[in-house]
Amino acid sequence: MRTIRSLAVLTAVLGGLQLSLAAPGHADTLVSVTAQNLHLTADPGKANDVTIEPAGDDVQITDTGDVLRVQGSGCLTVTANTVRCPGPITVVNATLGDRDDRLVNKTGITTRVKGGTGKDTVDGGSGTDIFTGGPGDDVFTGNGGDDTFVADVLADGRDTFSGGPGTDLANYADRVNPLFVSLDGNADDGEGSEGDDMRADVENVLGGKVDDTVTGNDAANKLDGRGGTDTISGRGGDDDLIGGGGKDVLKGEGGDDRLRGVDGGFADTLNGGSDTDTCDADAADTEIDCEV
Template sequence: MKLSRTARVATPALAALALTMALAGPASADPALVTRNGGQILFTAQPGETNTVTFSQSGGFLQVTDTTSILLPGPGCTRFNNVNTVRCGSQTGVTRILASLGDRDDTATNDTSIASDLIGGEGDDKLVGGTGPDRLMDSDGWNAAPGSDTFDGREGNDTIVSRNGGFDQIRCGENPGDFDILLADSAALDVVVPNTCEFVQRG
């Protein structure tokens, strides 16, 4: 059977496309979105992602890195070096970091002195604050005792809400002079590292 010129040209292209699709495998989850709105940095995970995100200050810039998810830079942010890192301009003027992790087993770490709101969603999450005043909250906790800290406020006057009906282990912080507030479940669910929270209220 003789192929027309159009078919002869199209056949290799179609074969290459099929090979590319096969190598790519199933479609991955949408990338997490990072934007800057005035003094606020916003990180929004998409459904189906596992996020391991760190906020840091590098070379005078506010930098966001996610080692397990691609990041999509939105307004006020640009990609830096690779698909897992974005920078959102000068750290000067940034007053708060807001991160919403969504589903899956996620980790968020604030390695800055900037205040942050780190919010876990479904899944076994770990939230780590910085040296400023942080607010850490998770909506469901773990399904079983985690065996390591699920909340760590570190330095600063932090507010932690682990009252979610799941298992958690909480370390508010051990910096002298800080005043940390914890709203927790009963002792049967939430383990609090001794001498790290100045105020604890259990529900």
């Protein structure tokens, strides 16, 4: 009987050991530093709530939605949810996960944020931030600095982009379907019924590979249609309109605008509108109300 009992205990111990070996040992959000670059990778299945802020010469990361685990040397664990990394840090790279995550950057460090599949909310800092959305309905706020909002190749949710102070760019360069983008704060931007909301404090737009309709606002906008047959309207402000490849229509409207139709021989229409406009045209283009 004693032998049977001993075998049963040994079997239970070995079974528990097998389970512990099979289960992942560390399912936490990871933080590391290499060559003055801080990396944060969210743990799948967790709704991360991350704050990145200065702590003297260091950078402190807090995640109230998950445990933070330091990888490699350099960073220091303060609590289960707080890590401090020594400066100088020149770039922060953050990759969010599959839940509805939140990230707030309170530093002036250049920050690159890649959204996950959830509905993410990201507030940039006072420096240059680069935001790339995922499939969810994301809200990106640049705050200070010259920020860039990068769209995925295909429609990726009803996103909201707010630039804040600085000169900010909406980058749809990888898009392969026609776009409608207007810098007016209405949720009708992107492709088809995507429903992005490009706020009026985003100044510049980089269009996609095919036929786009891009409309500026009363700020000084730089609007580049790139490939396809594009219609680009500056509205108010001193705008820089670039047709790119294709038979484009450029309309400066108000302000002292520059219209660039030199694109390899496509028959563009360049209409400066009111005020004093400069048109860079080739032989195939039509110029209207171009003073220079």
